[in-house]
Amino acid sequence: MEKIHINNSGYEIVPAKIVSTRKMTEQEKIFELKLVHGLSLDHEPGQFVEVSILGVGEAPISVCSSPTKRDSFEICVRAVKDGRFSNAMHNLDIGDEVGIRGPFGVGFPAAKLEGYDIIMVAGGLGIAPLRSLINYIIDNRREYGKVSLLLGCKDPQSMLFADEIDLWQKRVDINFSCTVDRGAPDWKGNVGLITSLIPNVNIDPERTYAVVVGPPVMYKFVIKELLSKGIPEHQILVSLERHMKCGLGKCGHCQIHNIYCCQDGPVFSYNNIKELKGAI
Amino acid sequence: MKNAILKKEKLDDFIKIMSKDEKVIAPVLKGNQSYTFTEVKSADEISLKYLPTILPPKKYFMPQHETLIEYDKRNGQKVHCVVEVEDLVIFGVHTCDLAGIQCLNMIFADRPKDMNYLIRKNRITLIGLECNSYCDEFASCALMGNHIPKGGYDLLFTDLGNYFFVEINTRKGEELIEKTNLFENADSNHQEELNKLRKLKESIFKPEVDIDKNEIPSLFKKKFESKIWEDIGERCLSCGNCTNVCPTCYCFDVLDIPDLNLKTGKRVRVWDSCQNEPFAKISGGESFREKRGDRKRHRFNRKFRYPVERYGKFFCTGCGRCSRTCMAKIDLKETIRDLIKEGN
Incomplete structure (x- = not known):
C-alpha cells in the first residue's frame, strides 16, 4: 500500500493556542483560542468549528465569540459524564494547543437581520452559540431595531456568562429578561420556564426576527409562543444541535431527513424545517 | 466506438498478464453460496456466475478502515493528511455494483470534496460483467434500472457463450486491451449477438415491484x-x-488511534451505521x-x-x-x- 500526502484534505487542522480560560460553572469552561501564524478564524455568528485533541478525537463546538473580535475566538465546553473529549478539553490550560477545522455551516444571517427588531431566546447552553450573535449585534447596534434578549437556565448556579449578563442587563439598548426553572434563596429574578418571558415582550411581529437556541426539548414550546405573537415562520431562526462528526456533509451523523445539519445548518429558518419530523 | 471480443480460453491469460503488474480483484466463491471480491492470480479462481458478493466493491473505494491523518504531538499539533492507495483492477463487477460506485462518486465529489476517496478512485480500473439473467429472487435491479450497463466501467464484459463481448468505455480500458494483446475486434455478428441478448433480457428483467x-x-x-x-x-x-x-x-466515524508512545498516532475513518x-x-x-x-x-x-x-x-x-x-x-x-x- 502506497501512502500519498495530500495538501487539500478536508481533515487538515490548523493548530490554535489556548490564550486564556475561564471556568464558568462546575461543568462549563470557556477557552480563548488563537490560531497560529496570526490567522483569523473569520467566522459568521452561529458557525461551529471541529476542535481536535490529537489522540482523543474531534468534537463540533460552536464559536461563542463575535467575529467582530478578530484576533482570537472563544469556545464554551461543557464537560459531560463519560465525555472523553470534553473532559480532556477541560484538562487543558493556557499555552496548550488544540487543532481547528472550520468554521463550518450556515450561521445567523446577521446582515439580513439589519433593520429588523430582534428577539433572541436562549436556553441552557444555547447561550453559547447565541452569544456570538448577541455581541455581534451589540458591536453593530446601530443597524438593528429594538433588541430583546430572553435567557433561561435550570438554576442560578448554572447561569453562563454571568458577568456579561450583568452588563447586558444594564444596557439601555437591550430589553433583557431572564428566568430560572428552579430558584435559590438569594435569587431575586423570575422563576419559571423560558416561554413565560415571551408574552411580556412588546413586538411588531412583521418587522421582528426571532432567534432561538436551546436544548432540543425547548424549541417546540418557544416557537409556539413566537408564532402566537404573530411572527412569520420564515422570521423565526433556530440553531439545531446534532453530532456533526465530519463537518463536511458526508459522515451522516447529523443528517435530518435530506439535510446535513453541518453544511445546510446549524441555523435554519423555521419554515424550512417545520415539515421535517424529528427536526425539532 | 470500437468494441472487442475475448475468447473464453484467453481469460486466464488476461488475468495472469494483468496480475503481473497490479493487483487483480475478482469474485471468488468462499463457501456455501457466498462470494467475495478478493485478489486472484488466475481465471480458475474466479466465479463468473456469482450471487452479489457479501461485501460490494465499495470496500476498495472506501475501505472499512483508512488513515486520514498521521499526527505527532511531541512538538505542537503536527499532522500529515494522507491517503493510502494501491493500483487495482477489479474484474467482474455487476452493473448493480457499478451503479453503487457511481453513487459513492457523487457523494464524495460533492463539495466539500473528499480527497481520500477521489484520489483512491482514480487508481482503480473497473471491468464490469453484465448479468444475462437474475442472480436470485432478492434482486430488484430492473426496478432501479441497473440490470443494463450505464457506464461506470473502463471495460464491460458480456458473456456470449464461448467469448466475451467487450465494450471499451475509456482510454484506460483500451490501454489494457493493447497491453494484453489477447483481444480481437468485434464484428457485426458479435454485435448482433449482443443485441439479441439485450432483447432477451428485456423479457427476463421486469420491474420487480409494481410501481413507477x-x-x-x-x-x-x-x-x-x-x-x-x-x-x-x-x-x-x-x-x-x-x-x-x-x-x-x-x-462513517472518525477515531484517533494513538501509538503506544501516546505521542504519535493516526486519525482513521471507519464504517459506521x-x-x-x-x-x-x-x-x-x-x-x-x-x-x-x-x-x-x-x-x-x-x-x-x-x-x-x-x-x-x-x-x-x-x-x-x-x-x-x-x-x-x-x-x-x-x-x-x-x-x-x-x-x-
Whole structure:
C-alpha cells in the first residue's frame, strides 16, 4: 500500500493556542483560542468549528465569540459524564494547543437581520452559540431595531456568562429578561420556564426576527409562543444541535431527513424545517 | 466506438498478464453460496456466475478502515493528511455494483470534496460483467434500472457463450486491451449477438415491484408515519448488516488511534451505521432516532427519497444484499409492496 500526502484534505487542522480560560460553572469552561501564524478564524455568528485533541478525537463546538473580535475566538465546553473529549478539553490550560477545522455551516444571517427588531431566546447552553450573535449585534447596534434578549437556565448556579449578563442587563439598548426553572434563596429574578418571558415582550411581529437556541426539548414550546405573537415562520431562526462528526456533509451523523445539519445548518429558518419530523 | 471480443480460453491469460503488474480483484466463491471480491492470480479462481458478493466493491473505494491523518504531538499539533492507495483492477463487477460506485462518486465529489476517496478512485480500473439473467429472487435491479450497463466501467464484459463481448468505455480500458494483446475486434455478428441478448433480457428483467420508479420518493414521503415502520422496527435487530453490505451506504466515524508512545498516532475513518442506536446521539444524551423503526425508516428514505431530493439519484441499486443478509428477514421489495398496498 502506497501512502500519498495530500495538501487539500478536508481533515487538515490548523493548530490554535489556548490564550486564556475561564471556568464558568462546575461543568462549563470557556477557552480563548488563537490560531497560529496570526490567522483569523473569520467566522459568521452561529458557525461551529471541529476542535481536535490529537489522540482523543474531534468534537463540533460552536464559536461563542463575535467575529467582530478578530484576533482570537472563544469556545464554551461543557464537560459531560463519560465525555472523553470534553473532559480532556477541560484538562487543558493556557499555552496548550488544540487543532481547528472550520468554521463550518450556515450561521445567523446577521446582515439580513439589519433593520429588523430582534428577539433572541436562549436556553441552557444555547447561550453559547447565541452569544456570538448577541455581541455581534451589540458591536453593530446601530443597524438593528429594538433588541430583546430572553435567557433561561435550570438554576442560578448554572447561569453562563454571568458577568456579561450583568452588563447586558444594564444596557439601555437591550430589553433583557431572564428566568430560572428552579430558584435559590438569594435569587431575586423570575422563576419559571423560558416561554413565560415571551408574552411580556412588546413586538411588531412583521418587522421582528426571532432567534432561538436551546436544548432540543425547548424549541417546540418557544416557537409556539413566537408564532402566537404573530411572527412569520420564515422570521423565526433556530440553531439545531446534532453530532456533526465530519463537518463536511458526508459522515451522516447529523443528517435530518435530506439535510446535513453541518453544511445546510446549524441555523435554519423555521419554515424550512417545520415539515421535517424529528427536526425539532 | 470500437468494441472487442475475448475468447473464453484467453481469460486466464488476461488475468495472469494483468496480475503481473497490479493487483487483480475478482469474485471468488468462499463457501456455501457466498462470494467475495478478493485478489486472484488466475481465471480458475474466479466465479463468473456469482450471487452479489457479501461485501460490494465499495470496500476498495472506501475501505472499512483508512488513515486520514498521521499526527505527532511531541512538538505542537503536527499532522500529515494522507491517503493510502494501491493500483487495482477489479474484474467482474455487476452493473448493480457499478451503479453503487457511481453513487459513492457523487457523494464524495460533492463539495466539500473528499480527497481520500477521489484520489483512491482514480487508481482503480473497473471491468464490469453484465448479468444475462437474475442472480436470485432478492434482486430488484430492473426496478432501479441497473440490470443494463450505464457506464461506470473502463471495460464491460458480456458473456456470449464461448467469448466475451467487450465494450471499451475509456482510454484506460483500451490501454489494457493493447497491453494484453489477447483481444480481437468485434464484428457485426458479435454485435448482433449482443443485441439479441439485450432483447432477451428485456423479457427476463421486469420491474420487480409494481410501481413507477419515479413515484417511489413520493410514496416514501406519504408513508412517513406509516405503521409499517413500527412493525419493521419490532423485527429489526439493529445489527447493521444491511448498511455494511449496501453498495451505497457511506456513513462513517472518525477515531484517533494513538501509538503506544501516546505521542504519535493516526486519525482513521471507519464504517459506521445509522442502524446503531448511538449514531444520531448528541453529547447532551438525546438520540434523534431512538427507535429501531425510526432508524430503519431513515435508511429506506436514504435509498429511495432523500438522495433523489438532494442529488437527483436513487441510492438503491437493486442488488438485494440488504434483504439477503437480514437476520430478521426484512425484505426490501416486500416493504415497498406493503407501503403501496397500505393505500392512503
